[in-house]
Amino acid sequence: MAEQYLRTVRLFADGREVFSAREKTGEAPGALRIRFQVQQMDASKPNVCSVIVTNPAPSSVKTFMQERKKISLSVGYQNHDQVVFKGEIIQTRSGREDITDTYMHVIARSMDRARNYATVNQALAAGHTYRDRIDVAVKAMREYGMEVGHIADLGNKKFPRNYIAFGMAKDLLREVCEGAGASWSIQNNVFQVVKNDQALPNSRVVLNSNTGLIGRPVQTIQGVEGRALLNPMLKPGGLVEINEKSVEQATINPAYRGEQYNSMIQRIAADGVYKLYVVEHIGDTRGLEFYTDFIGIANGDPISKALASRGISDAEGA
Numbered sequence: 001m002a003e004q005y006l007r008t009v010r011l012f013a014d015g016r017e018v019f020s021a022r023e024k025t026g027e028a029p030g031a032l033r034i035r036f037q038v039q040q041m042d043a044s045k046p047n048v049c050s051v052i053v054t055n056p057a058p059s060s061v062k063t064f065m066q067e068r069k070k071i072s073l074s075v076g077y078q079n080h081d082q083v084v085f086k087g088e089i090i091q092t093r094s095g096r097e098d099i100t101d102t103y104m105h106v107i108a109r110s111m112d113r114a115r116n117y118a119t120v121n122q123a124l125a126a127g128h129t130y131r132d133r134i135d136v137a138v139k140a141m142r143e144y145g146m147e148v149g150h151i152a153d154l155g156n157k158k159f160p161r162n163y164i165a166f167g168m169a170k171d172l173l174r175e176v177c178e179g180a181g182a183s184w185s186i187q188n189n190v191f192q193v194v195k196n197d198q199a200l201p202n203s204r205v206v207l208n209s210n211t212g213l214i215g216r217p218v219q220t221i222q223g224v225e226g227r228a229l230l231n232p233m234l235k236p237g238g239l240v241e242i243n244e245k246s247v248e249q250a251t252i253n254p255a256y257r258g259e260q261y262n263s264m265i266q267r268i269a270a271d272g273v274y275k276l277y278v279v280e281h282i283g284d285t286r287g288l289e290f291y292t293d294f295i296g297i298a299n300g301d302p303i304s305k306a307l308a309s310r311g312i313s314d315a316e317g318a
Helices: 058-063 112-117 130-142 169-180 256-265
Strands: 007-013 017-021 033-041 048-054 070-077 080-096 102-109 120-123 146-152 163-168 182-189 190-195 213-219 224-229 239-241 273-284 290-298
Touching: 007 033, 007 080, 007 146, 017 033, 017 058, 033 080, 048 070, 070 169, 112 130, 112 169, 120 130, 120 169, 130 146, 130 163, 130 169, 130 190, 163 169, 169 182
Parallel strands: 146 190
Antiparallel strands: 007 017, 007 070, 033 048, 033 273, 048 102, 070 080, 080 102, 120 163, 182 190, 213 224, 224 290, 239 273, 273 290
8 A cells, every 4th residue: 555644535426526635745735625434344234424525616516416326435645545435325415614614514325225125036946056046136236236246155055945036135145144154245336245254355454553553453342443544455354464462452340240241352363363344434634533443353253242233243134
């Protein structure tokens, strides 16, 4: 990744760049201020993006007033920005922050219609596989504009009987993932299936003080929680490598009733490799924030109960 200075934020509507804020060496920040928050999880729930643009041109605001318009947000440094969100607008509002400044606030979700409305109605002959069932669901969801990315090898198990796929595509995916030990999600409009004990291929990011790690990650009941300078390469289902000595050990509860809490504390990986389940990008082109927060579990370990309560599970699809 490029050196992490000179921030770049670009907001697109229907593939056309409408707003951009780029820092340049020796120049003060421009008048345009863009604040954003992108929430991503290794779960079937749609990812969410919130963007606030200060002092936008009225003509540009009109571009975002159409519900379900496709938008994308690209962030990074210098000329090396990457897309961290693709989705559709669900609300746009505008107003005044104070007597001098106006704002536009856009809220968007990623492929929620594919998840919530895609239906299947197809028969599969005896001898079909988990992948065949996945393909039935994917075919229905692609009608809503979804793209297809990594689909893990779910094994060569062949079912001895015919199967009727009927109902919601998301329910079929949940059934398949429960049986195959995997999770499915849609990241930036791209469908992916990742085995519970595996990660996305070629996804490992090494984090330390030289590559943007901020402070010391903390061991918690959710997993290992940390913060880095904004890094679009950190993605749900991917891997992050952090030296085990850099992780702050959790404090146990010494009370008798604290044993249950203590048993939920996730382990610090001896090899320092964690699978990411929650990634949140936060930025402000004229403020201090330009971070990526993340929660990871030691690679190969089952999901924590605390993360499961957030809608993430080893049998994803709810």
